[in-house]
Amino acid sequence: MAMCESEVAEKCVTQQGITLNVRAVIAFKVGNDTESIIAAAQRFLSEQDQMSVLTGRIFAGHLRSIIGSMTVEEIIRERQKLATEVLDGSKEEMARIGLTVDALQIQSIDDDGLGYIDAMSAPHNAAIQQQAQIAQAKANQAAAEAEQESQRKQAEFARQTAVVKAQYKAEIDKAQAEAAQAGPLAEAQAQREVLEMRTELAQRAAELRQQELVAEVVKPAEAEAERVRILAVADAEKMKIQAEAAASHNRVALDRMLIDQLPVIVEKAARGLAGRI
Missing domain, CATH: 1.10.287 (Helix Hairpins)
Known part of the structure; x- marks a missing residue:
């Protein structure tokens, strides 16, 4: 059988006497068994559009009844429990008119601007906001620390680069100075060796002359x-x-x-x- 839908918008009073606006959608169809088909045909054969109307009324009544036994806190925190109890409470009545329910979805619950639900959620919202602020502060701190670390690394890299450049320059200057001095040093060394050889030859000549004089x-x-x-x-x-x-x-x-x-x-x-x- 084809699936049908019915929407419910009902004002319900909680156990605490607080009025809530509840919106829900019910998905239903005619049952597959012969008994359900006969029951639905007898009731809706000439007025099929009345299936949604009657289904809405049935569920509105069960919503008012079950919400009246619950607090706002229970309704907000345990929305699935509310839907399950409404389904269970409506099954027998829906079966008598040949209909079966596939699903019930609670779409919205509000207190019509009273502020009770907002006040109830305020601590949670504040905690969420606080956590968000803390997370943002931590993120800002982490970003600042990361920026400082990046700057420190950049400064250290710049310092090391300057040191390496200075070392390279010192080595280049030293090599150039040694190259510039290599020619004069070599010439001076050669002159010194020539002088030493001449001195040695002079000493030898003097010794020979002394020996000749002695002889x-x-x-x-x-x-x-x-x-x-x-x-x-x-x-x-x-x-x-x-x-x-x-x-x-x-x-x-x-x-x-x-x-x-x-x-x-x-x-x-x-x-x-x-x-x-």
Whole structure:
């Protein structure tokens, strides 16, 4: 069977005496069983549009009855419970006219501007607003911290970049200075080596000249002095022998003594001269 709808807009008074405007939509149809079809046909065959009207009246009555046993707080917090109780309460009456209900949806509930529902939800709304403000404050703080961290990282990166650039510049300047000094330093080193070689050659020449002077002047002079000394010693020895011979008035003995001593004197003189050369 085709599905039908019925809308209900009813003023209902709660257990606390507060009037509420309740709007609901009911989805219903004729039952599939023979008994339901016969019951619906007997009642609505000539006036099918009355099915929605009668269904609305039935549900309006059950809404008023059930809402009258509930508080506003229960109705607002437990809307599904309200719908279930209305459905359960209307099933038997709907079945008697051959109709079955598929669903009941409570669309809206208000207190017609009284402010009770708004006041009831105010703490919740305030808590929600507070949570939203706290969340916004935390988000703002997190954004500020992120911005500060980003700025700090940028500053640190800039500092490190400046340090690296300074190091590169110092290395480049050092390399350029070393390159600029390399030529003069190499030339100075070469000049120093030449000077050292010339000094060494001069020292060697001086040593050789000293050796030559020793060979040419000192050694001959020493040899001549030794020769003179030896001859003087020989002459003194000769005079001594002559004196001794004269003293004895023996000319033959004197001559003989000279002849005998002459080889010894000459040998001594020769040995001394050979040792000095």
